[in-house]
């Protein structure tokens with residue numbers, strides 16, 4: 001696998017009034033890597049995702065994706081460039097079916113155009129059928145196909161999280177950003193999710209950046225970890241290096257890191 005940077009974050013940050021929520025953030029993600037982003041509450045993790053996905057425009061620095069500057073682009077354009085995400089607070093279309101939730105992601109990329117849909121031309125039906133088949137394939141990967149006609153809001157919490165990942169994948173990303181994918185899951189669901197994240201990375205040739213509070217998940221699945229504290233990068237390294245990093249232990253991970261080693 002070629003090891004060229006897919007994402008380069010250069011001295012990036014954002015200030016809200018007097019608060020520097022993120023500052024001097026430097027990050028490089030190589031094609032195919034699975035990387036963790038950790039840090040205590042309010043460290044700036046979700047804000048970093050919002051910077052990477054066009055929700056916020058950085059007040060400093062640049063974000064390069066595939067060598068191209070993406071800061072300043074609106075979120076839908078960033079998605080089309082190949083960056084998809086999930087949210088800390090699940091954002092599904094609650095009153096649409098599980099299947100429709102995935103199809104929505106396809107609609108934004110669909111080849112058949114609005115005219116063929118309005119006039120219900122053959123291209124419309126072919127496009128719809130193709131979307132449905134592909135959406136069901138994604139649902140199968142996440143073991144959600146049997147719930148395809150259920151309303152999204154009726155799924156148990158852990159499965160809603162999986163559906164959100166399925167939908168993000170359906171947009172065909174090169175970079176997938178997962179914001180606390182295991183939040184609210186029990187240990188077995190978390191373990192299954194860990195395996196699934198590694199599986200989809202390989203199957204879809206993805207690069208993944210994940211925010212997580214569950215240290216076992218981060219240490220078990222990620223090859224590299226970035227640590228944020230008070231909006232700044234505190235450390236970067238392998239799980240082993242992070243686990244033993246004095247600043248990380250001292251600052252705020254002590255107990256969890258100890259648990260991981262236990």
Ligand SMILES: Nc1ncnc2c1ncn2[C@@H]1O[C@H](COP(=O)(O)OP(=O)(O)OP(=O)(O)O)[C@@H](O)[C@H]1O
Pocket residue numbers: 016019021039040041042043044045046047048088
């Ligand atoms: N739109 C905004 N306006 C003002 N302040 C903001 C805004 N978004 C985030 N912040 C502040 O920026 C800081 C970083 O928040 P952020 O949500 O990125 O942290 P986090 O690391 O994701 O925390 P958590 O683990 O609790 O989700 C916090 O102090 C937060 O209150």
